[in-house]
Amino acid sequence: MQIHRTTKPLVESIEKIKKEDKSIGFVPTMGCLHEGHLSLIRKACKDTDWVVASIFVNPIQFGPKEDFKKYPRDFKRDIELCRINGVDGVFMPQTKSIYEKGFSSFVNVENITDRLCGESRPGHFRGVTTVVTKLFNIVQPDIAYFGQKDAQQAIVIKKMVEELSMPVKIEVAPIVREKDGLAMSSRNAYLTKNERKKALTLYRSLQMAKTLFKKGERDSRAIIHAMRQLIHAEPGIKIEYISIVDTQELSFVRRISGEVLVAVAVWIGKTRLIDNAILETRKVRKERG
Ligand code: PAF
Numbered sequence: 001m002q003i004h005r006t007t008k009p010l011v012e013s014i015e016k017i018k019k020e021d022k023s024i025g026f027v028p029t030m031g032c033l034h035e036g037h038l039s040l041i042r043k044a045c046k047d048t049d050w051v052v053a054s055i056f057v058n059p060i061q062f063g064p065k066e067d068f069k070k071y072p073r074d075f076k077r078d079i080e081l082c083r084i085n086g087v088d089g090v091f092m093p094q095t096k097s098i099y100e101k102g103f104s105s106f107v108n109v110e111n112i113t114d115r116l117c118g119e120s121r122p123g124h125f126r127g128v129t130t131v132v133t134k135l136f137n138i139v140q141p142d143i144a145y146f147g148q149k150d151a152q153q154a155i156v157i158k159k160m161v162e163e164l165s166m167p168v169k170i171e172v173a174p175i176v177r178e179k180d181g182l183a184m185s186s187r188n189a190y191l192t193k194n195e196r197k198k199a200l201t202l203y204r205s206l207q208m209a210k211t212l213f214k215k216g217e218r219d220s221r222a223i224i225h226a227m228r229q230l231i232h233a234e235p236g237i238k239i240e241y242i243s244i245v246d247t248q249e250l251s252f253v254r255r256i257s258g259e260v261l262v263a264v265a266v267w268i269g270k271t272r273l274i275d276n277a278i279l280e281t282r283k284v285r286k287e288r289g
Helices: 007-019 035-047 075-084 124-139 148-163 186-190 193-214 220-232
Strands: 002-004 024-029 050-055 089-091 143-147 169-173 237-246 259-268 271-280
Touching: 002 007, 007 024, 007 050, 007 089, 007 124, 024 035, 024 124, 035 050, 035 075, 035 143, 035 169, 050 075, 050 124, 075 089, 089 124, 124 148, 143 148, 148 169, 148 259, 148 271, 186 271, 193 220, 193 237, 193 259, 193 271, 220 237, 220 259
Parallel strands: 002 089, 024 050, 024 143, 050 089, 143 169
Antiparallel strands: 237 259, 259 271
């Protein structure tokens, strides 16, 4: 497995791979790899000939009061996990080689980045789309892999790729959960034992949304109300938002039909957690005759 800390040798390897007519899969990460990331890596290894994983804690997607400094980092372990899971090239650039002195070019997807997480994290998605664009330009992947856990991020990136005609296919893989349902996240490492227990409420609230939906509830406000009540019953959780939105523009959907995203963000102590689920009304086929 190749490990590159600067751009030039990686680009040289990529050029060689491209000349051999091999396809390139790309899994961008901020490290502290867990099963969620590994599922993306494994999928990339199945689908493509040469897999690159990047490990880069991107400073420009964190707000000034956010957790950039304390974001969990374990590069040695990450490298080993990449190796075991079949990555061909790890890209671990230093900040100064991604954002050279005087860096002033940014990529921004408007409107949908102001909603949900974008409301409380201004500039976050601009940081994500900028770094992802830069990484795409370096790695030139045929397919890039993202997790459904960061549903809004995946939607924003898909929109960016489509609108800016970027020559890459975006694959979004399902959320990977712990046995008890907690969605895997690098930020779970911040939780105390007690907070970890509380965090399960997030999953339970989404399960409740699914149950209500299965029973025929189509009024978003009723589902959100029930979710709120369930979360409020657990002391020590602050709801940032619970939203039911369409999966293209992320606009609030009052009456559910087709496919919607139920997205939740909460604070448990100093840790911000997000989770989501898709609800979909069955397409009713018109019977002939
Ligand atoms: O999802 C992440 O880990 C990050 O937002 C990404 C896509 C690697 C960009 O820094």
